[in-house]
Amino acid sequence: MDVLNTLKRMSIRQIAQQALNFCLIVSSALMIWKGLSVVTNSESPIVVVLSESMEPAFQRGDLLFLTLGREPISVGEICVFKIEGKDVPIVHRVIELHNDAKTGEQFILTKGDNNPVDDRGLYQPGQMWIKREHVIGRVKGFLPYLGIVTIILNDYPQVKIAMLVLLGIMVLVNREE
Amino acid sequence: MANTKPTASKAVQDYEATPVMVTPYNGVEMKHTVDDAVRKLFTTDFAYKENTRHSDFRLILGYSACAFAAAGALYSYKVPFPDCRPLLAVCVVAYFILNSLMMFYTQYVEKDIIFVGTKSDRLGVDSPTTLTIRSQTPRFSPSYTLTFEIEQSPYPHAKTGKPSSSKGAKTLDLKRNFGDYFDVDGKFSAEALAEDVVRVVGRDGASFVKSQ
Numbered sequence: 294m295d296v297l298n299t300l301k302r303m304s305i306r307q308i309a310q311q312a313l314n315f316c317l318i319v320s321s322a323l324m325i326w327k328g329l330s331v332v333t334n335s336e337s338p339i340v341v342v343l344s345e346s347m348e349p350a351f352q353r354g355d356l357l358f359l360t361l362g363r364e365p366i367s368v369g370e371i372c373v374f375k376i377e378g379k380d381v382p383i384v385h386r387v388i389e390l391h392n393d394a395k396t397g398e399q400f401i402l403t404k405g406d407n408n409p410v411d412d413r414g415l416y417q418p419g420q421m422w423i424k425r426e427h428v429i430g431r432v433k434g435f436l437p438y439l440g441i442v443t444i445i446l447n448d449y450p451q452v453k454i455a456m457l458v459l460l461g462i463m464v465l466v467n468r469e470e
Numbered sequence: 471m472a473n474t475k476p477t478a479s480k481a482v483q484d485y486e487a488t489p490v491m492v493t494p495y496n497g498v499e500m501k502h503t504v505d506d507a508v509r510k511l512f513t514t515d516f517a518y519k520e521n522t523r524h525s526d527f528r529l530i531l532g533y534s535a536c537a538f539a540a541a542g543a544l545y546s547y548k549v550p551f552p553d554c555r556p557l558l559a560v561c562v563v564a565y566f567i568l569n570s571l572m573m574f575y576t577q578y579v580e581k582d583i584i585f586v587g588t589k590s591d592r593l594g595v596d597s598p599t600t601l602t603i604r605s606q607t608p609r610f611s612p613s614y615t616l617t618f619e620i621e622q623s624p625y626p627h628a629k630t631g632k633p634s635s636s637k638g639a640k641t642l643d644l645k646r647n648f649g650d651y652f653d654v655d656g657k658f659s660a661e662a663l664a665e666d667v668v669r670v671v672g673r674d675g676a677s678f679v680k681s682q
Protein backbone atom coordinates (compact mmCIF):
# COMPACT_ATOMS: atom_id res chain seq x y z
CA MET A 294 0.00 0.00 0.00
CA ASP A 295 1.02 3.57 -0.51
CA VAL A 296 1.22 4.15 3.22
CA LEU A 297 3.88 1.45 3.63
CA ASN A 298 5.95 2.88 0.82
CA THR A 299 5.85 6.32 2.38
CA LEU A 300 7.00 4.90 5.69
CA LYS A 301 9.78 2.85 4.11
CA ARG A 302 11.29 5.94 2.50
CA MET A 303 11.57 7.78 5.80
CA SER A 304 14.67 7.72 7.95
CA ILE A 305 14.51 6.79 11.63
CA ARG A 306 14.53 10.45 12.62
CA GLN A 307 11.68 11.27 10.25
CA ILE A 308 9.60 8.42 11.61
CA ALA A 309 10.39 9.61 15.13
CA GLN A 310 9.27 13.08 14.11
CA GLN A 311 5.98 11.73 12.74
CA ALA A 312 5.37 9.76 15.95
CA LEU A 313 6.21 12.90 17.91
CA ASN A 314 3.64 14.92 15.95
CA PHE A 315 0.99 12.41 16.93
CA CYS A 316 2.08 12.40 20.58
CA LEU A 317 2.07 16.20 20.64
CA ILE A 318 -1.54 16.34 19.48
CA VAL A 319 -2.60 13.91 22.18
CA SER A 320 -0.50 15.61 24.87
CA SER A 321 -1.69 19.08 23.94
CA ALA A 322 -5.32 18.04 24.33
CA LEU A 323 -4.49 16.29 27.59
CA MET A 324 -2.50 19.21 29.01
CA ILE A 325 -5.15 21.76 28.05
CA TRP A 326 -7.70 19.64 29.91
CA LYS A 327 -5.45 19.19 32.94
CA GLY A 328 -4.50 22.87 32.82
CA LEU A 329 -8.18 23.85 32.93
CA SER A 330 -8.57 21.46 35.81
CA VAL A 331 -5.74 23.12 37.73
CA VAL A 332 -7.01 26.64 37.03
CA THR A 333 -10.62 25.95 38.00
CA ASN A 334 -9.53 23.79 40.94
CA SER A 335 -12.06 21.21 39.80
CA GLU A 336 -11.26 17.59 38.95
CA SER A 337 -13.51 17.72 35.93
CA PRO A 338 -13.81 21.29 34.69
CA ILE A 339 -16.24 20.53 31.86
CA VAL A 340 -19.05 17.96 32.12
CA VAL A 341 -21.89 16.92 29.85
CA VAL A 342 -25.45 16.70 31.14
CA LEU A 343 -26.55 13.10 30.65
CA SER A 344 -30.05 12.98 32.15
CA GLU A 345 -33.18 15.08 32.02
CA SER A 346 -33.32 15.54 35.76
CA MET A 347 -32.51 19.26 35.60
CA GLU A 348 -34.97 20.30 32.92
CA PRO A 349 -35.90 22.95 31.97
CA ALA A 350 -32.65 24.52 33.14
CA PHE A 351 -30.31 21.95 31.52
CA GLN A 352 -31.10 19.59 28.70
CA ARG A 353 -29.35 16.36 27.84
CA GLY A 354 -26.24 17.25 25.86
CA ASP A 355 -25.48 20.62 27.43
CA LEU A 356 -21.92 21.43 28.36
CA LEU A 357 -21.33 22.70 31.90
CA PHE A 358 -18.31 24.68 33.13
CA LEU A 359 -17.35 24.07 36.72
CA THR A 360 -15.21 25.75 39.31
CA LEU A 361 -14.61 24.99 42.93
CA GLY A 362 -13.69 27.98 44.99
CA ARG A 363 -13.14 27.97 48.72
CA GLU A 364 -16.37 29.79 49.60
CA PRO A 365 -19.01 27.70 51.33
CA ILE A 366 -21.77 26.21 49.22
CA SER A 367 -25.10 28.00 49.38
CA VAL A 368 -28.68 26.87 48.87
CA GLY A 369 -29.88 27.18 45.30
CA GLU A 370 -26.46 26.56 43.76
CA ILE A 371 -26.23 23.83 41.18
CA CYS A 372 -23.47 21.44 42.15
CA VAL A 373 -21.82 18.47 40.52
CA PHE A 374 -21.05 15.73 43.01
CA LYS A 375 -20.02 12.11 43.11
CA ILE A 376 -21.47 9.49 45.41
CA GLU A 377 -18.98 7.02 46.83
CA GLY A 378 -19.01 3.83 44.86
CA LYS A 379 -20.67 5.42 41.83
CA ASP A 380 -18.68 6.56 38.83
CA VAL A 381 -21.03 9.01 37.21
CA PRO A 382 -21.20 12.54 38.67
CA ILE A 383 -24.64 14.01 39.31
CA VAL A 384 -25.67 17.58 38.52
CA HIS A 385 -28.42 18.73 40.88
CA ARG A 386 -29.44 21.76 42.92
CA VAL A 387 -28.74 22.23 46.64
CA ILE A 388 -32.07 22.55 48.44
CA GLU A 389 -31.10 22.18 52.08
CA LEU A 390 -27.96 23.05 53.96
CA HIS A 391 -26.93 22.59 57.58
CA ASN A 392 -23.68 23.63 59.22
CA ASP A 393 -22.17 21.83 62.14
CA ALA A 394 -21.92 24.48 64.86
CA LYS A 395 -18.56 23.25 66.11
CA THR A 396 -16.67 22.13 63.00
CA GLY A 397 -18.43 24.26 60.39
CA GLU A 398 -18.79 21.17 58.24
CA GLN A 399 -21.55 21.44 55.68
CA PHE A 400 -24.35 18.89 55.32
CA ILE A 401 -25.94 19.15 51.90
CA LEU A 402 -29.19 17.80 50.49
CA THR A 403 -29.72 17.94 46.74
CA LYS A 404 -32.60 17.43 44.33
CA GLY A 405 -32.95 17.52 40.59
CA ASP A 406 -35.34 20.26 39.42
CA ASN A 407 -37.25 17.80 37.30
CA ASN A 408 -37.35 15.01 39.89
CA PRO A 409 -40.37 14.47 42.16
CA VAL A 410 -38.24 13.55 45.21
CA ASP A 411 -34.90 14.59 46.67
CA ASP A 412 -31.69 12.66 46.08
CA ARG A 413 -31.71 10.54 49.23
CA GLY A 414 -32.70 7.64 46.98
CA LEU A 415 -29.47 8.13 45.05
CA TYR A 416 -27.14 8.39 48.03
CA GLN A 417 -25.59 5.34 49.65
CA PRO A 418 -27.96 3.29 51.78
CA GLY A 419 -28.14 5.04 55.16
CA GLN A 420 -26.56 8.23 53.84
CA MET A 421 -28.82 11.24 54.44
CA TRP A 422 -26.50 14.06 53.39
CA ILE A 423 -23.57 14.68 51.17
CA LYS A 424 -20.58 16.63 52.35
CA ARG A 425 -18.31 19.21 50.78
CA GLU A 426 -15.76 16.55 49.83
CA HIS A 427 -18.26 14.85 47.55
CA VAL A 428 -18.69 18.01 45.51
CA ILE A 429 -16.38 18.23 42.53
CA GLY A 430 -17.57 21.61 41.32
CA ARG A 431 -20.21 24.28 41.06
CA VAL A 432 -21.77 25.22 37.77
CA LYS A 433 -20.50 28.61 36.65
CA GLY A 434 -21.58 28.59 33.01
CA PHE A 435 -23.01 26.42 30.28
CA LEU A 436 -23.17 25.94 26.53
CA PRO A 437 -26.24 24.28 25.06
CA TYR A 438 -26.17 21.19 22.81
CA LEU A 439 -22.37 20.98 22.40
CA GLY A 440 -22.11 17.86 24.53
CA ILE A 441 -24.19 15.80 22.10
CA VAL A 442 -20.92 14.59 20.54
CA THR A 443 -19.81 13.08 23.87
CA ILE A 444 -23.16 11.35 24.27
CA ILE A 445 -22.87 9.84 20.79
CA LEU A 446 -19.30 8.71 21.49
CA ASN A 447 -20.42 7.12 24.74
CA ASP A 448 -23.41 5.34 23.29
CA TYR A 449 -21.52 4.07 20.26
CA PRO A 450 -17.94 3.30 21.32
CA GLN A 451 -17.11 2.02 17.83
CA VAL A 452 -17.36 5.61 16.63
CA LYS A 453 -14.74 6.66 19.17
CA ILE A 454 -12.34 3.90 18.18
CA ALA A 455 -12.86 4.53 14.48
CA MET A 456 -12.18 8.25 14.91
CA LEU A 457 -8.98 7.65 16.88
CA VAL A 458 -7.65 5.13 14.35
CA LEU A 459 -8.36 7.48 11.46
CA LEU A 460 -6.71 10.38 13.23
CA GLY A 461 -3.68 8.24 14.02
CA ILE A 462 -3.19 7.13 10.43
CA MET A 463 -3.66 10.64 9.06
CA VAL A 464 -1.10 12.20 11.37
CA LEU A 465 1.48 9.47 10.92
CA VAL A 466 1.43 9.58 7.14
CA ASN A 467 0.94 13.25 6.36
CA ARG A 468 4.06 15.29 6.88
CA GLU A 469 3.23 18.85 7.69
CA GLU A 470 5.01 21.98 6.59
CA MET B 471 11.41 7.90 -24.49
CA ALA B 472 13.32 6.45 -21.60
CA ASN B 473 16.81 7.79 -21.05
CA THR B 474 19.13 4.94 -21.89
CA LYS B 475 22.34 6.65 -20.82
CA PRO B 476 23.56 4.83 -17.71
CA THR B 477 23.68 7.18 -14.78
CA ALA B 478 26.53 7.08 -12.31
CA SER B 479 24.39 8.45 -9.52
CA LYS B 480 23.43 5.83 -6.95
CA ALA B 481 20.67 8.03 -5.62
CA VAL B 482 19.10 8.43 -9.05
CA GLN B 483 19.30 4.69 -9.66
CA ASP B 484 17.52 4.18 -6.36
CA TYR B 485 14.71 6.48 -7.38
CA GLU B 486 14.40 4.83 -10.76
CA ALA B 487 14.10 1.43 -9.10
CA THR B 488 11.29 2.56 -6.80
CA PRO B 489 9.70 5.65 -8.32
CA VAL B 490 7.96 8.14 -6.09
CA MET B 491 4.45 9.23 -7.00
CA VAL B 492 2.90 12.25 -5.34
CA THR B 493 -0.59 13.66 -5.49
CA PRO B 494 -0.37 16.16 -8.35
CA TYR B 495 -0.50 19.82 -7.31
CA ASN B 496 0.06 18.98 -3.64
CA GLY B 497 2.77 21.52 -2.85
CA VAL B 498 3.62 20.15 0.58
CA GLU B 499 4.13 16.60 -0.66
CA MET B 500 6.21 17.80 -3.60
CA LYS B 501 8.46 19.93 -1.42
CA HIS B 502 9.04 17.02 0.94
CA THR B 503 9.79 14.67 -1.95
CA VAL B 504 12.34 16.99 -3.53
CA ASP B 505 13.88 17.83 -0.13
CA ASP B 506 14.29 14.13 0.60
CA ALA B 507 15.86 13.55 -2.81
CA VAL B 508 18.32 16.42 -2.26
CA ARG B 509 19.33 14.92 1.07
CA LYS B 510 19.78 11.51 -0.52
CA LEU B 511 21.87 12.98 -3.34
CA PHE B 512 24.27 14.69 -0.98
CA THR B 513 24.67 11.80 1.42
CA THR B 514 25.05 8.97 -1.09
CA ASP B 515 26.61 10.53 -4.18
CA PHE B 516 28.51 13.54 -2.87
CA ALA B 517 29.67 11.72 0.25
CA TYR B 518 28.53 14.32 2.75
CA LYS B 519 28.04 13.28 6.34
CA GLU B 520 24.78 14.66 7.66
CA ASN B 521 24.81 16.76 10.79
CA THR B 522 21.50 16.08 12.45
CA ARG B 523 21.71 18.58 15.29
CA HIS B 524 18.58 20.55 14.30
CA SER B 525 16.48 17.44 14.00
CA ASP B 526 17.89 15.97 17.22
CA PHE B 527 17.26 19.13 19.21
CA ARG B 528 13.70 19.33 17.95
CA LEU B 529 13.09 15.69 18.84
CA ILE B 530 14.61 16.04 22.32
CA LEU B 531 12.51 19.11 23.11
CA GLY B 532 9.36 17.52 21.76
CA TYR B 533 9.73 14.20 23.52
CA SER B 534 10.65 15.88 26.83
CA ALA B 535 7.44 17.88 26.59
CA CYS B 536 5.50 14.67 26.01
CA ALA B 537 7.30 13.02 28.93
CA PHE B 538 6.08 15.81 31.23
CA ALA B 539 2.58 15.44 29.83
CA ALA B 540 2.59 11.70 30.41
CA ALA B 541 4.04 12.12 33.91
CA GLY B 542 1.42 14.71 34.80
CA ALA B 543 -1.42 12.58 33.48
CA LEU B 544 -0.21 9.46 35.28
CA TYR B 545 0.34 11.36 38.52
CA SER B 546 -3.11 12.92 38.49
CA TYR B 547 -4.53 9.46 37.83
CA LYS B 548 -2.75 7.93 40.80
CA VAL B 549 -3.21 10.82 43.26
CA PRO B 550 -6.74 12.21 43.26
CA PHE B 551 -7.66 15.84 43.07
CA PRO B 552 -7.01 18.23 44.82
CA ASP B 553 -3.85 16.75 46.34
CA CYS B 554 -2.23 16.36 42.95
CA ARG B 555 -2.80 19.98 41.98
CA PRO B 556 0.65 21.49 42.71
CA LEU B 557 2.74 18.87 40.92
CA LEU B 558 0.23 18.66 38.10
CA ALA B 559 0.50 22.42 37.65
CA VAL B 560 4.29 22.03 37.38
CA CYS B 561 3.90 19.37 34.67
CA VAL B 562 1.42 21.44 32.69
CA VAL B 563 3.63 24.52 32.80
CA ALA B 564 6.72 22.50 31.89
CA TYR B 565 4.88 20.98 28.96
CA PHE B 566 3.83 24.31 27.53
CA ILE B 567 7.26 25.85 28.03
CA LEU B 568 9.04 22.96 26.28
CA ASN B 569 6.45 22.89 23.52
CA SER B 570 6.85 26.63 22.92
CA LEU B 571 10.65 26.29 22.91
CA MET B 572 10.39 23.56 20.31
CA MET B 573 8.09 25.63 18.10
CA PHE B 574 10.34 28.67 18.49
CA TYR B 575 13.39 26.63 17.53
CA THR B 576 11.69 25.17 14.47
CA GLN B 577 10.39 28.53 13.32
CA TYR B 578 13.31 30.87 14.02
CA VAL B 579 16.46 28.81 14.33
CA GLU B 580 15.95 25.95 11.92
CA LYS B 581 13.75 27.99 9.56
CA ASP B 582 14.06 26.62 6.02
CA ILE B 583 17.16 24.46 6.47
CA ILE B 584 16.71 21.00 5.02
CA PHE B 585 20.24 19.67 5.28
CA VAL B 586 23.47 20.41 7.12
CA GLY B 587 26.50 18.30 6.33
CA THR B 588 30.25 18.09 6.18
CA LYS B 589 32.46 16.50 3.59
CA SER B 590 36.06 15.70 4.27
CA ASP B 591 38.60 15.88 1.53
CA ARG B 592 39.28 12.44 0.07
CA LEU B 593 43.02 12.98 0.14
CA GLY B 594 42.93 14.37 3.65
CA VAL B 595 44.79 17.48 2.54
CA ASP B 596 42.16 20.20 2.53
CA SER B 597 39.96 20.96 5.49
CA PRO B 598 36.39 19.75 5.39
CA THR B 599 33.63 21.52 3.54
CA THR B 600 30.46 22.41 5.43
CA LEU B 601 27.24 22.77 3.57
CA THR B 602 23.85 24.14 4.61
CA ILE B 603 20.97 23.66 2.19
CA ARG B 604 17.74 25.63 2.47
CA SER B 605 14.63 25.18 0.40
CA GLN B 606 11.79 27.64 -0.04
CA THR B 607 8.40 27.14 -1.58
CA PRO B 608 6.01 30.06 -1.25
CA ARG B 609 2.49 29.02 -0.43
CA PHE B 610 0.33 28.11 -3.43
CA SER B 611 3.21 28.77 -5.77
CA PRO B 612 4.92 26.13 -7.89
CA SER B 613 8.37 27.65 -7.51
CA TYR B 614 11.05 25.79 -5.59
CA THR B 615 14.27 27.52 -4.60
CA LEU B 616 17.31 25.74 -3.24
CA THR B 617 20.05 27.71 -1.55
CA PHE B 618 23.46 26.13 -0.99
CA GLU B 619 25.75 27.76 1.57
CA ILE B 620 29.11 26.12 1.12
CA GLU B 621 32.05 26.95 3.31
CA GLN B 622 35.45 25.47 3.46
CA SER B 623 37.03 26.09 6.81
CA PRO B 624 40.52 27.56 6.79
CA TYR B 625 43.11 24.88 7.31
CA PRO B 626 45.97 25.33 9.75
CA HIS B 627 49.36 26.23 8.43
CA ALA B 628 51.74 23.28 8.50
CA LYS B 629 54.32 24.89 10.79
CA THR B 630 52.54 27.50 12.87
CA GLY B 631 49.21 25.74 13.33
CA LYS B 632 47.43 29.04 12.76
CA PRO B 633 44.55 29.18 10.27
CA SER B 634 45.80 29.89 6.82
CA SER B 635 43.72 31.29 4.03
CA SER B 636 40.10 30.34 3.97
CA LYS B 637 38.81 29.08 0.67
CA GLY B 638 35.83 31.18 1.59
CA ALA B 639 32.10 30.83 1.83
CA LYS B 640 29.85 30.70 -1.17
CA THR B 641 26.10 30.90 -1.52
CA LEU B 642 24.57 29.40 -4.65
CA ASP B 643 20.97 29.41 -5.78
CA LEU B 644 18.85 27.08 -7.79
CA LYS B 645 15.47 28.47 -8.73
CA ARG B 646 13.14 26.04 -10.39
CA ASN B 647 9.50 25.03 -10.50
CA PHE B 648 7.94 21.77 -9.44
CA GLY B 649 6.94 21.25 -13.03
CA ASP B 650 10.63 20.67 -13.82
CA TYR B 651 10.77 17.63 -11.56
CA PHE B 652 7.27 16.13 -11.62
CA ASP B 653 5.30 14.96 -14.60
CA VAL B 654 1.56 15.34 -15.08
CA ASP B 655 0.80 12.15 -13.16
CA GLY B 656 2.92 13.17 -10.20
CA LYS B 657 5.94 10.98 -10.90
CA PHE B 658 9.17 12.42 -9.56
CA SER B 659 12.25 12.59 -11.76
CA ALA B 660 15.36 12.29 -9.62
CA GLU B 661 17.52 12.54 -12.72
CA ALA B 662 16.30 16.04 -13.54
CA LEU B 663 17.04 17.15 -9.99
CA ALA B 664 20.49 15.55 -10.02
CA GLU B 665 21.41 17.30 -13.26
CA ASP B 666 20.37 20.70 -11.90
CA VAL B 667 22.18 20.21 -8.62
CA VAL B 668 25.40 19.06 -10.29
CA ARG B 669 25.27 22.07 -12.59
CA VAL B 670 25.18 24.38 -9.59
CA VAL B 671 27.49 22.72 -7.07
CA GLY B 672 29.78 20.77 -9.32
CA ARG B 673 30.42 17.07 -9.72
CA ASP B 674 31.84 16.73 -6.23
CA GLY B 675 29.06 18.67 -4.53
CA ALA B 676 31.49 21.21 -3.14
CA SER B 677 31.82 23.51 -6.15
CA PHE B 678 35.26 24.81 -5.37
CA VAL B 679 36.79 22.61 -7.99
CA LYS B 680 34.94 24.14 -10.89
CA SER B 681 35.91 27.64 -11.82
CA GLN B 682 33.16 30.18 -12.37
